[in-house]
Amino acid sequence: xRRYGAALSEAGAAPATVARKLAAIRGLYDFLxxxxxxxxxxxNLVSSPKREQKLPRVLSxxxxxxxxxxxxxxxxxxxxxxAMLELAYSCGLRCEEIVNLDAGAFDHESERVRVLxxxxxxxxxxxxxxxxxxxxxxxxxxxxxxxxxxxxQALFLSKSGRRLSNSDVTxxxxxxxxxxxxxxxxxxxxxxxxxxxxxxxxxxxxxxxQELLGHSSISTTQIYTRIDATRLRExxxxxxxxx
Numbered sequence: 001x002r003r004y005g006a007a008l009s010e011a012g013a014a015p016a017t018v019a020r021k022l023a024a025i026r027g028l029y030d031f032l033x034x035x036x037x038x039x040x041x042x043x044n045l046v047s048s049p050k051r052e053q054k055l056p057r058v059l060s061x062x063x064x065x066x067x068x069x070x071x072x073x074x075x076x077x078x079x080x081x082x083a084m085l086e087l088a089y090s091c092g093l094r095c096e097e098i099v100n101l102d103a104g105a106f107d108h109e110s111e112r113v114r115v116l117x118x119x120x121x122x123x124x125x126x127x128x129x130x131x132x133x134x135x136x137x138x139x140x141x142x143x144x145x146x147x148x149x150x151x152x153q154a155l156f157l158s159k160s161g162r163r164l165s166n167s168d169v170t171x172x173x174x175x176x177x178x179x180x181x182x183x184x185x186x187x188x189x190x191x192x193x194x195x196x197x198x199x200x201x202x203x204x205x206x207x208x209x210q211e212l213l214g215h216s217s218i219s220t221t222q223i224y225t226r227i228d229a230t231r232l233r234e235x236x237x238x239x240x241x242x243x
Contacts, residue, residue: 001046019048059194070180079142083134090131092195095166095188101155117214
């Protein structure tokens with residue numbers, strides 16, 4: 001088993017590939033142990049290689065502003081996109097959380113939005129003023145134009161009046177990324193990562209960011225401290241005369 005893993009690595013397989021193949025063998029031996037065909041699982045003695053944890057793409061504050069303000073918000077679809085992406089960045093929403101929002105999720109009085117996250121966990125998130133304004137304009141001038149079915153509960157609707165899909169959100173974001181002349185590789189999750197990074201840079205503590213993002217474990221949130229440290233190193237290297 002160890003020789004097999006080493007051979008995969010020497011052949012150029014990525015750590016994730018080696019780990020996946022070892023996990024498959026480990027699962028096979030688990031089955032053989034359960035069916036009493038072998039006495040033990042030798043794969044349990046072999047540790048999987050650590051997977052490289054890639055840092056997510058993060059936009060600067062200026063890039064986020066340029067992206068959002070590039071959306072003119074004249075037509076119903078533009079009003080929807082501006083409200084949708086403003087809210088995604090304002091609250092650090094996952095793509096599936098955006099599309100699962102129902103009409104009425106945003107409470108104008110409390111200035112909060114009710115979000116259903118992973119595992120059915122609900123959280124109430126504060127909404128910033130630009131996102132509030134964009135939502136109000138969309139609800140007043142955009143959604144009712146797109147709503148062809150009165151029974152449809154989705155907040156953000158397609159041009160045919162149905163609930164958006166994750167791919168719809170990604171495609172529309174890509175359109176505005178190109179309009180803003182930003183480099184590629186920006187996904188809806190990039191807005192979520194940018195939200196968390198900008199909060200950390202502004203002095204928010206990790207526990208607060210964890211609650212806002214809906215992470216079940218603080219270890220998941222700690223990746224943003226690595227992003228911040230990376231930025232500090234890059235800034236130091238670019239500006240210090242003896243870096």
